[in-house]
Amino acid sequence: MWNLQLPLLAATLVSVFFAQTVLAQEMNPSQNLTDNQENPSLHQINLTTTHANRKIRQLSELEPVFTSAQMLLVQSPTPTSEIVQVTQVKANPTSKGVEVILQTSKGQQLQLVNHSTGNNFIADIPNAQLRLPSGDTFTFRSNKPIAGVSEITVTNLDANTIRVSVTGEVSQPVVELFDSPDEGIIFSVASALSATPSQQQPQTQQPQTSQPENQTQPTQPSASGDEPIELVVTGEQDNYRVTDSSTATRTDTPLRDIPQSIQVIPQEVIKDQQITRISDATRNVSGVSPLTGFANAFDIYTIRGFTNYNILTNGFKTGSYPPATASVERVEVLKGPASVLYGQIEPGGVVNYVTKQPLSDPYYAAEFTVGSFSFYRGTIDFSGPLTTDKKLLYRLNVAYENSGSYRDFYNYDNFTVSPVITYKPSENTALTFEYQYGRRRGGFDRAFPPNSPALTLPITRNFGEPNDFNNLDYHRASLTLDQHFGKSLQLRSALFFQSFVDNSAYVNINIIEPDGRTLERDYSVNDNLLTKYYSWQTDLIGKFNTGSIAHQLLLGLELSRNTSPPGLLSNYNYSTGLINIFNPVYGAGRPTTLENATYYSGKTDTLGLYLQDQITLLSNLKLLVGGRYDFVDSVNSTRPLGGDINSSEFNGNAFSPRVGLVYQPIEPISLYASYSRSFVPNTGRTASGEILEPSRGTQYEVGIKSELFDQRLSATLAAYDITKTNILTTDPNNTDFSIAVGEVKSRGIELDVAGEILPGWKIIASGYLNDAFVSKDNSIPVGRRLENAAYHGASLWTTYEIQKGDLQGLQFGAGIFFVGDRIANQSDPFTIPSYVRTDAAISYKHDNWRAALNFKNIFDVKYYDTNGYYAFPQAPLTVLGTISLEF
Incomplete structure (x- = not known):
């Protein structure tokens, strides 16, 4: 038996040093102040609540700041709080257009940064992520929700930033911001039929009663008396595209930032294909062949030509016997060697x-x-x-x-x-x-x-x-x-x-x-x-x-x-x-x-x-x-x-x-x-x-x-x-x-x-x-x-x-x-x-x-x-x- 004392001692010392280094940076009280002082052109909106719904200055009133990749690197805000989870995005029609609600109990901790340009209203929210209570990330999208607006999207720009984008058909849409301790952040978007100069003055709106996502929402007549507008919303939680995974890095990292091929079969595909044996989900992934045998009781895979008898469940090796299909939320396939995180694994890849x-x-x-x-x-x-x-x-x-x-x-x-x-x-x-x-x-x-x-x-x-x-x-x-x-x-x-x-x-x-x-x-x-x-x-x-x-x-x-x-x-x-x-x-x-x-x-x-x-x-x-x-x-x-x-x-x-x-x-x-x-x-x-x-x-x-x-x-x-x-x-x-x-x-x-x-x-x-x-x-x-x-x-x-x-x-x-x-x-x-x-x-x-x-x-x-x-x-x-x- 090898001696564990030396490796464990080394791990303990590195852990202590690592923790002290990170906490020392975190506890520096002047860091954020210094960053803002050194970047006076950086515009942020701190959401602090003093009323049930509080009007926030419009982003259109702020000067756009990022004009090059270099400036973006220098002027991007330093995180000032933990990652805030936005657990739901709702869309409610109003008499003047539509309001989009980013539901979170920590709206007061968030900041907004203006990236608006041309016909696009764009706001980035650092230190935030769209994530369902189940842990899955998602994207909100509404196509042509109101007159004059071709699309509204709310998506994870990266692992630490939410981007809200409203695209106008002719000009940049008029967007007002509110925060609510009960709802979160509210983006009120005016339709081209109802937008007037007076609308740009501070107003307070109460959000409409929310409806379940991914269903057609009830509508109200527009200000001009036109027919009601039907609002159709699609959400990433009911989509085939998954934006991030923890299998490849053991951290929540967007797939686009991982230098390795990783494919995710979400619950929606499992449901639509009515998969009764969970290994069949991998037939949707290139280079993967499930092996059949042993009374169909075990899951074994050939990935990129190599047979792997070790599958993972939530990152733990569980041999070849899979969990019940009914208890699996999604299947993640990491292509190529995975020993750097999981030890003894064949070089073709691993299924989690x-x-x-x-x-x-x-x-x-x-x-x-x-x-x-x-x-x-x-x-x-x-x-x-x-x-x-x-x-x-x-x-x-x-x-x-x-x-x-x-x-x-x-x-x-x-x-x-x-x-x-x-x-x-x-x-x-x-x-x-x-x-x-x-x-x-x-x-x-x-x-x-x-x-x-x-x-x-x-x-x-x-x-x-x-x-x-x-x-x-x-x-x-x-x-x-x-x-x-x-x-x-x-x-x-x-x-x-x-x-x-x-x-x-x-x-x-x-x-x-x-x-x-x-x-x-x-x-x-x-x-x-x-x-x-x-x-x-x-x-x-x-x-x-x-x-x-x-x-x-x-x-x-x-x-x-x-x-x-x-x-x-x-x-x-x-x-x-x-x-x-x-x-x-x-x-x-x-x-x-x-x-x-x-x-x-x-x-x-x-x-x-x-x-x-x-x-x-x-x-x-x-x-x-x-x-x-x-x-x-x-x-x-x-x-x-x-x-x-x-x-x-x-x-x-x-x-x-x-x-x-x-x-x-x-x-x-x-x-x-x-x-x-x-x-x-x-x-x-x-x-x-x-x-x-x-x-x-x-x-x-x-x-x-x-x-x-x-x-x-x-x-x-x-x-x-x-x-x-x-x-x-x-x-x-x-x-x-x-x-x-x-x-x-x-x-x-x-x-x-x-x-x-x-x-x-x-x-x-x-x-x-x-x-x-x-x-x-x-x-x-x-x-x-x-x-x-x-x-x-x-x-x-x-x-x-x-x-x-x-x-x-x-x-x-x-x-x-x-x-x-x-x-x-x-x-x-x-x-x-x-x-x-x-x-x-x-x-x-x-x-x-x-x-x-x-x-x-x-x-x-x-x-x-x-x-x-x-x-x-x-x-x-x-x-x-x-x-x-x-x-």
Whole structure:
């Protein structure tokens, strides 16, 4: 066991120094005053409340100040308070136009900076962010809300600034400002029909009664007596475009500022596609292929050609067993090496499931789905405050799913319950406890062997036995403390625990014999095989300036232990396992003795120390630098019944760096380049007894991120080159041992697009080319492709929702998913054919209810996926009907 004292001592000393440095900057009482004195042309409006609604001087009365990028850098206001969360944006029609309300209880802490130009009224609000109570960011947009105004948008300009923009059709609109302790900041926009010189005098208005977002608002006649104006609002929380993510940096950072490709599948896509198995969400992401297998109970992914058995849930490694779909808010896919933040991860990338969190307002939802192959699923999602002061919040997700299958002898039922409690004793402190219990009971399915005759068989055929079973139980719990110390220092510390029990007995399939019809089988038993995982993560995040350069520094510590107490892993019986694939006869008996049983145990301890700095060199030039040092001690043992113990181990350390640069020549465009490394331990020893070096991945990536259609649509185009070295290969001098000399490469281009082209018309699409191949090996030919790594693939899903009239709320959707051919077995290649799957959907929502029909594989295409060895027939035409209710 490595000694933890020195690394822990070093981490403690750095943490103390880091905290003192940030607090020292924060507590400098003259900093803000000095900044304003040195920049007398900088105009800010401090919102201080003295009345219920207080008129604020119009921004049109202020002199615009920023005339160049250099001046913008020098004169941008220094943050003077913590980031204020604006939790909702409302639009209410008035007799003179419309008022837009930025709802927050801390309006008095905000400042406004004038950027108005031409026909555009533009106001930036530093130290603020649009963020829903669930934690998601969002954008408010209203197209042609009133006469003379073509668009109103409220969006996150960056992680620390909200931008309010009102675009006039002919001239700059007249906008008045008010603040209210009950509502927040109010922007009153006058229509061209009602704007008069007198309107520019200070007035006080009471906000209209607010209505739910994303619905047509009731209107009032304009001052001129014209017909009422219909106000239609669309919100980012109901969009396919996501603006930021924490997976890539462990901080809330806009995606456009991250020098790495990261794609997010939000709740809206999961709902519109009626995804019942959460891994299917990643079919919308370029370069990602979910692997099918192990009774469809586990999530394994091939990303950029590399297979990753470790998924994340809220940033914690949870192995291959996913959380319930009903409890997942969104799916985030980080492309490329992620070891700098998460340790032992394959270089292709990682998938992170972000779960639903408590809401501050009451929310109740129920949903029921019924579909083909006797599929039934019911879910409830309740959330809200438990106390009147909203300091104690909760969320409860419960789901039950029962299904048959298009495969013989295969059915299952799943049950999950996921309560979350958040306690906020103050504005700066939040303590969250989250628990999830899952239970799966069902059959088992190994599908078809990797041989050509298998593709001619009916997709219903199962070569297991009717009494095979796969029973799984898991418990997950986490406790997270989020503590802010003033405006620029944050401590986030979390404990995580998971236990997983596998109790199953099933027939394995092997190869088809030379006669082309006889299949070899064996029997496997997992007798309550238990694994436990413990983890503690602590992050210290500080924001400070060194001169004109802004920093967001992350210092982190992770301790984890993964254990598997000794348990019965498998029991084989070869004598009764043969079966004819064209005329199968079932009824093979289970083994009655333990003569071939094997016992397994394992333990892996990890200590990771990581440091990351997000540096804003200029307003349009950002640098990301980070590194992590891991200390790993791993030992795994197997022991045949009555035999000797066979152990493999790894004891060592590894450093994983990352550096990236983002340049934004104009606001909608981000050009980036990055370099990053990853590692995965190699267990075992060489013939001479030496510990094998870990496998290392190195990636170079360049790309461009853009925001189109007035920031409604985002696109990422990335090119990458990954080399993975120190891969285990057979020792040519002693075939009983391995040496780490193998190498593989993966190169490719990816495109991902998501967002809203026009009001109601949403799209998420992807396409990729990937060349993943063996570049060095002792036994596998150089140039052979990697398993489940398609050379090309693409996807397109789009929906349109009618925005007005009697059919408002009616939505149509369609999608195409293409995956090229892949090999399923690298040592003896077997090709899985390419396929194109077409889906469609229709739904209708009105008030608080929604009904939907989803049609998957509407042309009944026969296609296959793989787990890197077997060929798994996928579902034929499938229909799902859903009724949901929110109140």
